Amino acid sequence: MTVAALAIRGLRVEYPLEDGRVVAAVDGLDLEIAQGEIHALVGESGAGKTTVGNALMGLLDAPGRVAAGSVAIAGRDVDFRTGRAAGIVQGRDVGAIFQDPMTSLNPLFTVESQIGETLRFHLGLDRTAARARTLELLRAVGIPEPERRLKAYPHQLSGGQRQRIVIAAALSCDPKLLVADEPTTALDVSVQAQILDLVRGLVRARGLGVLLVTHNMGVVAEIADRVTVMRGGKVVESGKVADVLTRPTHAYVQGLVAAVPRIDTRLARFATIGDETAGAQAARSDLRKRYMRPRAEKLPDAILEVANLTVEYGTGGLLGLGRKSSFRAVDDVSFAVKRGEIFGIVGESGSGKTTVANAVAGLVRAAAGTIRFAGQAIGDRRPRALRGAMQMVFQDPYASLNSRMRIDNALAEPMLFHGIAADRSDADARIAMLIEAVGLAPDAKHRYPFAFSGGQRQRLSIARALAAEPQLVVCDEPTSSLDVSVQAQILNLLKDLRDATGLTLLFISHDLAVVRQMCDRVAVMQGGRIVEMADCDRLFADPQHAYTKRLLSLVPNVARIGNRLEPTGAAP
Amino acid sequence: MKRVPTSVAIAGTVAVALIATALLAPWVAPADPTDIASYNLIDSELPPSFVVGGEARYFLGTDNQGRDLLSAILYGARVSILIGGGAVALAALLGVTLGLVAGYFGGWLDAAIMRVGDVILSLPTILLALLVSGLARALIPDAASASWAPFILIGAIAIHEWVQYARTVRAATMVEVQREYVRAAKVIxxxxxxxxxxHILPNVMSSVLVIATINLAGAILTEATLSFLGVGMPPTYPSLGTLIRIGNEFVFSGIWWIAFFPALTLVIGVLAVNIVGDWLRDRFNPKLRSLA
Known part of the structure; x- marks a missing residue:
């Protein structure tokens, strides 16, 4: 019988608080990973999944400690007082892959020295032997022209290549166990698919055990054999991926699986875990009344028309006066958004989708092209009324609210500035309505942003965008940094608000499944250009452009569990 | 809230006590050294009361004009702190404003402001302050020079110190401008x-407060140096530096106390403020790094 790559029994990790109490980040975890098996550890933020990974690698943050339980790597017990197992060395027998390949490589080391250092330190190889082994590893992880890459620095490599180097370094000493903490979260879907393929192949070939820490159910479905779902430090459900994801028994796991946006079918609403406050519906109908007031002027049907938009980024000289070199981020992009629709722009990083959003919102200057809003051409200097009519919701809920400003002040500012509220007491009444309309309790307005969770902050950002009573809201990756259950709530909220107010949304996202659920029409961007634009259902059912087809085939999908074992891996 | 280390607690208490007594000098000091009628040349150069020959009236002795040294130190510390504080305030006001503008607008305005700052930093503080106060003295008539002296000193010190604030605030502003709440404000x-x-100012203020605390000690020292060199406060309104300069002439005649006690006050005060400032900087440092 073979020894398990990892066996965890009753693991408990504690963080002592200053007042003497103790918080258990992980409580009573049992987990076993056979050789050649990928075991996914999933959960939302605060579930303790990353803590498990850190405990295995001896990387627990200072006050944290393993209070109980045992961990055995390849059959040998880890002694947590020294952080080492008998004969097991972190970095040699346990390899680690982290989330961001940008920061997990030392920018001052070449590829050869990153990997070679580990080899020479742990295996005592000399320079030539280390080089030969490095080349072999680079070939194993599929780096093209490995001889040439030896001398490359991390900044000369793409994100996917960097993650391959990290994997090569993790594999360098033939570990028994690989701990991968969100290994593809920072990567585009096409790169993600390659990395997942690579990991799967290496696991089968080398008999590695992999602990895959992730929040992405699609990744779990694609690659893992078994899955453990954690919540609040405890295991909620554990078993074979096919069983847990298709027939979850625990209510939390059912909700979690239902909240994952699906790419194959479109649902009217997400099923959500823990929904909004009771007053939200009523407040939204108040909001609806405000928006449905008859408007004086007849408004044209196309609210936003972008024609031949080109945006260039330049870098200045020493005094800001010197010669400029420029990079074309958006190249001759044209599209039109109809009043009341949700128009999606999807693309991978560097496709220029965010730049389009910024140009529409007036945050970057267009080099060429026109943007017409409600039939009126708008330039760099925009009249005040027009600025209020177009608002934006940003990606990072932690950076998008001013931490030194109380919520009511933050919401009152646009109202008073645009003359929507006559005075502060008028504004206060509207603030109360808005806060309820985005599903928060009315007392939220007396607090500062730090008192709110990420999802609540995103609700507040949406409330602030609505405070100016806009006709168009540009949403730039509004749910990318949120947990899947919170993402489902926010997407539901955006839809509800659109239905209540007839608002138009320009929805920017890298997540095709989210776009599938949200949008009426979609434009796909690649390298600064729109390659395909169609009705959402048509685009997903019958993509025309090769790039769109490829993107769609690469998205990790919960519904594809059955297919992934087939070696070809092509989507039906 | 983390516990405050003992050394910092002591330094903080000393600093607060010293600053409070100095600012309240007119009410707590035994005599008014600026009032010519209140002292007598007959009492000049008396040693402290705890030394042989000292009188109980003068706890720390008297200076060369018969002024009570304790009162002179309290009033002197008051002058030093007001000038130091004024210089820090002026430098912070100037530096924060210019730093915000440079960081927010960028381009040639940023380049111009920062290059002027670079030129100023290439001159030593004292040299620049001497230059400014020399120029000011040449422009202001002698009769008015005594009443102008504190303002000249404040300007002379601030002209050098603002650059630090401008650099820090500019860097912090450039980071904040990219943050989404600022972009949201622009979209509004x-x-x-x-x-x-x-939006931006409240978020960059913490670093300014740290620099200001550390700078306060530096500004007080610069003022003392200028007064010691004779271009600072006149003997009729002595600051600590002026008292040390006066005392310096008598040290070798055995009259050590005139220079010793003002110097001791200066050292203790500057040390206390510096310890508090360093602690503040360390406390805020992780935050500054996370911004960058």
């Missing part, structure tokens, strides 16, 4: 002045 349509004042 708020004018730049309002974004700078209401």
């Amino acid at each position: 349509g708020l004018p730049p002045l309002r974004i700078l004042g209401r």
Whole structure:
């Protein structure tokens, strides 16, 4: 019988608080990973999944400690007082892959020295032997022209290549166990698919055990054999991926699986875990009344028309006066958004989708092209009324609210500035309505942003965008940094608000499944250009452009569990 | 809230006590050294009361004009702190404003402000202050020079110190401008002045407060140095530096106390403020790093 790559029994990790109490980040975890098996550890933020990974690698943050339980790597017990197992060395027998390949490589080391250092330190190889082994590893992880890459620095490599180097370094000493903490979260879907393929192949070939820490159910479905779902430090459900994801028994796991946006079918609403406050519906109908007031002027049907938009980024000289070199981020992009629709722009990083959003919102200057809003051409200097009519919701809920400003002040500012509220007491009444309309309790307005969770902050950002009573809201990756259950709530909220107010949304996202659920029409961007634009259902059912087809085939999908074992891996 | 180390607690208490007594000098000091009628040349150069020959009236003795040294030190510390504080305030006001503008607008305005700052930093503080106060003295008539002296000193010190604030605030502003709450404010349509004042300024202030604390000690020292060199406060309104300069002439005649006690006050005060400042900087440092 073979020894398990990892066996965890009753693991408990504690963080002592200053007042003497103790918080258990992980409580009573049992987990076993056979050789050649990928075991996914999933959960939302605060579930303790990353803590498990850190405990295995001896990387627990200072006050944290393993209070109980045992961990055995390849059959040998880890002694947590020294952080080492008998004969097991972190970095040699346990390899680690982290989330961001940008920061997990030392920018001052070449590829050869990153990997070679580990080899020479742990295996005592000399320079030539280390080089030969490095080349072999680079070939194993599929780096093209490995001889040439030896001398490359991390900044000369793409994100996917960097993650391959990290994997090569993790594999360098033939570990028994690989701990991968969100290994593809920072990567585009096409790169993600390659990395997942690579990991799967290496696991089968080398008999590695992999602990895959992730929040992405699609990744779990694609690659893992078994899955453990954690919540609040405890295991909620554990078993074979096919069983847990298709027939979850625990209510939390059912909700979690239902909240994952699906790419194959479109649902009217997400099923959500823990929904909004009771007053939200009523407040939204108040909001609806405000928006449905008859408007004086007849408004044209196309609210936003972008024609031949080109945006260039330049870098200045020493005094800001010197010669400029420029990079074309958006190249001759044209599209039109109809009043009341949700128009999606999807693309991978560097496709220029965010730049389009910024140009529409007036945050970057267009080099060429026109943007017409409600039939009126708008330039760099925009009249005040027009600025209020177009608002934006940003990606990072932690950076998008001013931490030194109380919520009511933050919401009152646009109202008073645009003359929507006559005075502060008028504004206060509207603030109360808005806060309820985005599903928060009315007392939220007396607090500062730090008192709110990420999802609540995103609700507040949406409330602030609505405070100016806009006709168009540009949403730039509004749910990318949120947990899947919170993402489902926010997407539901955006839809509800659109239905209540007839608002138009320009929805920017890298997540095709989210776009599938949200949008009426979609434009796909690649390298600064729109390659395909169609009705959402048509685009997903019958993509025309090769790039769109490829993107769609690469998205990790919960519904594809059955297919992934087939070696070809092509989507039906 | 983390526990405050003992050394910092002591330094903080000393600093607060010293600053409070100095600012309240007119009410707590035994005599008024600026009032010519209140002292007598007959009492000059008396040693402290705890030394042989000292009188109980004068706890720390008297200076060369018969002024009570304890009162002179309290009043002198008051002058030093007001000038130091004034210089820090002026430098911070100037530096924060210019730093915000440079960081927010960038381009040639940023380049111009920062290059002027670079030129100023290439001159030593004292040299620049001497230059400024020399120029000012040449322009202001002698009769008015005594009443202008504190303002000349404040200007002379601030002209060098603002650059530090401008550099720090500029860097912090450039980071904040990229953050989404600032972009949201731009999308709302708020004018730049309002974004700078209401949104960015409160978020860069913590670093300014840390620099200001550390700078206060430096500014007091610079003032003392200038007064010691004779271009600072006149003997009729002595600061600590002026007292040390006066005392310096008598040290070799055995009259050590005139220089010793003002110098001791200066050292203790500057040390206390510096310890508090360093602690503040360390406390805020992780935050500054996370911003960058």
